[in-house]
Amino acid sequence: MGKTIAQKIFESHLVDKPFGDEVNVLRLDAVFCHEITTPIAINDLVARGKDRVFDPSKIKAVIDHVTPAKDSKTAEQGKILRDWARRNGIKDFFDIGRNGVCHAIFPEKGFVRPGYTVIMGDSHTCTHGAFGAFAAGVGSTDLEVGILKGVCTFKEPSTIKFVLNGTLKEGVYAKDLILFLIKELTVNGATNMVMEFTGPVIDAMTMESRMTLCNMAIEAGGTCGICYPDQVTVDYLWPFIQDDFATKEAALAEYSKWKSDADAEYAEVRTYDVSELEPMVTFGYKPDQVKPVREMQGTPVQQIYIGSCTNGRIEDLRIAAGILKGKKISDNVRGIVSPATPKIFSQALEEGIIKIFQDAGFCVTNPTCGACLGMSNGVLASGEACASTTNRNFNGRMGKGGTVHLMSPASAAAAAITGEITNSPLYKA
């Protein structure tokens, strides 16, 4: 019997099975940290007299959720992370000026490779599966043990395979696809499962789009979204791996060993032709409450948010700017764009994208999670709605009493112009 990519990664990282097949203790290749969930783990390690890390080169840390600090409490969280990184010799620590949203900046730095095991105290760690890695969000206790011992426990991976055929229409993006798939699965449909994305639609996607797709696996309950490593993966990683391989072909040959076998066993295989898929948007307070934008057309919004680990990458900003170019946002909305990393910010500046946003009337913020989790930089007032490129529309997520409509950057840009939910292809430049 063949193996899935997740099974292969588990097998190659297995440290122990303390209770038969019930639970796998895996060796970790990378432990990622941010300032919201790590400080409590750090304080606990200090209290236990175990202020150590298993390997400073495998731990990466960033201050991203609230940056610059907005009050004394967030300043204290940043300080705990900063001091800890310094005293433990963690070189890859990104503080203000060099920081960006965790699931955007870590891949951008080449920290995720095919076949890796990655944990972080953040549910959207599933994003990194786009590189053919097993990457999963965990709580602070698992994170603490990951930091101290470089291991984490997981149940035997069971996988749902998605075969995505056809081609996405113009104006339809990875975000629309994943919203559609979450609607199909429901918010509980992939709990404890790996979601393996395959087929011509994925083959044609950039790494940015694959990250958008894998990012939202958790919204269907999935442990990890995963794509096979291929030429697109190698091209993206090449600046970081060129010393390890003689040629790109050699890198591809090596990474290809992680692909699932043709006779691998799946919990379920779902095949879709997505050629007729339309732009999608959420209503209500659960990410599986999804409709075509067409059906929500005309729903008023007061704020537009373009950013986050889902859709704050350069590709996303280019798409939104393509629609906003030469136009003004509606007087009835306020627009906020947060490029997800300093590199993306610089690129957007060089390409004239920042100017397009500013001329349209957007506020451009520094790279941060900001409004995504309603802690800073664009909190909603009660009764307000936001057209957002983020990943969660939970009640109160962006501010108590506010509503979030999740959508693609294109749909968010179109909504900015009209002040209401709008089918973006109407606004194609």
Place this chain on the structure above:
Amino acid sequence: MKTFSGKVLFLDRSDINTDEIIPAKYLTEITKEALKPYLLEDLELPGFNPTKDISGKAAVITRANFGCGSSREHAPWALEVNDINVVIAENFARIFRQNMYNCGMMAIELDADIIDGLFKNYAGKDCSLEVNLDTRNITISTDGKQEVISFKIADFDECLVRAGGWVEYADKNY
């Protein structure tokens, strides 16, 4: 080991997420105790009043997919500092479930029809339960009515509950 007995809070809804259990704006707290007043503050559930309904409760019984969303361990901590160490549901989101056992707390899964029966027979009444880890039984009772329900727990999870969490276990073994 923590205690797993006392009065029950019934939350009659599926998909209660961790933003509802403890909103993000309180994640700036760096002690567990500080989370105490904010448990379930944003829960969307008609008739539920967090300031009145939580006090004195030691267990939660709810429907499916409890704890979905954010990985924040603040969710089990907010329960813990309110002396709620056990949640019983049809099923849980993976990270929340693991966080509970990592903290030495219990997330017990029961079949949907059993949960349904519990809601029918006990919700809205003054009801208590007691979890016995040795016999793997839950005894639930209200005025003049009592029943015993058996539950399953993985050996590893039981080990974490008895050890009081994953940090000590891992440090000893790996």
